[in-house]
Amino acid sequence: MGKGNKTREAILDQAMRLASEVGLSGLSIGRLAADLHMSKSGLFAHFQSKETLQIEALMRASGLFVEIVVRPALAAPRGEPRLRALFERWLGWTKTAELPGGCLFVTAAVELDDRPGPVRDRLVGLQKEWLELIARVATTGVAEGHFAGNLDADQLAHDLYAVMLGYHHASRLMRDPRAADRARAGFETLLTAARARRSA
């Protein structure tokens, strides 16, 4: 990797960091350049547009997410333990040093839910993948006998992500010290229901 790619990575790293705090649209090239002790133009030359920078920062975060949340969780035994691992890893993910402003996807989701375009499309794709991954692990949990046979895995994925969003809100905005406990309690309620489920 040449020197160009080196600084390019440094830029994306900082862009991801900054965007987690001020959002993808709050991300400014001037601020970014100042943080990295670079000139605006020198930095900008690495990307064709700000939109490209936003997309690449998003993809960089996605890579980090796989590294920090997904891959380690996949090391856990299939089914319920793996679901637990995904959940716990996600809680930790929101306070990783690389994301001082919390989960970038949550921030971007609220920012972009009304703004059509390629950035939004990418984010929707990533979130779809994430929900599908949860649903897949939940389905495996049925095969393993952890959950009831008529479990609606997509519903459980949706509900689980809702618990995570609730945690993000309680933890970040409300600064509730019990946020993690609350989230875990919500998680257990869902698992209990998933074990003894009659209808979807």
Place this chain on the structure above:
Amino acid sequence: MGKGNKTREAILDQAMRLASEVGLSGLSIGRLAADLHMSKSGLFAHFQSKETLQIEALMRASGLFVEIVVRPALAAPRGEPRLRALFERWLGWTKTAELPGGCLFVTAAVELDDRPGPVRDRLVGLQKEWLELIARVATTGVAEGHFAGNLDADQLAHDLYAVMLGYHHASRLMRDPRAADRARAGFETLLTAARARRSA
């Protein structure tokens, strides 16, 4: 009410509308003035600063929230029916004509969770009130015999709000047509657990 207050209200109405789409920081005085066919300076004169405008837009939304969600729901019988009413009204709230960009509080919550200041403080206060209201109604549900005696009302309030946040995500970002059904299913799961609860 003089003409000043009249336009002042019109400004706040539009500010609320616009902020639901682009956020409280994306809210710009120039854009606002253009939408209302006013001059920037004429509009600005109504407020001492942009921050004041943001706060007042937030409070205007709060008033509307009481009018659209809280007050009608309080007409329902106490306990579980009232909780259902609050929930259903909230779902409708996110697609009220006054908020083309979804719930302003959700948008602001993500924007402000990292930015200390009076705007954030106000929002936290409002969200606290909202969670307390849910918890109070849930507690009444215990007295009415709808829920188990050892119910943790604050936990239920937290969980319910999480379901709402999940709905907002599924509905707005993911454009999932099943979002409302998913949210209702999540709601029922929580109520079922609240009826037959052993531990908090």
Place this chain on the structure above:
DNA sequence: GACTTAAACGAACGTTCGTGCTTTTATGTT
């Protein structure tokens, strides 16, 4: 040492931002 290429720079473009002043236009009261 001459030449090529990649990387960062400095300056400027036109716009928009929030915020002040000063002036003009409406409104409302005697």
Place this chain on the structure above:
DNA sequence: AACATAAAAGCACGAACGTTCGTTTAAGTC
């Protein structure tokens, strides 16, 4: 009709925005 006051407009400011230009430095090749 004359006046007092409130509301909106006009204009300008300094700063920051994304973006483009031409130039300079640094690295690598022959």
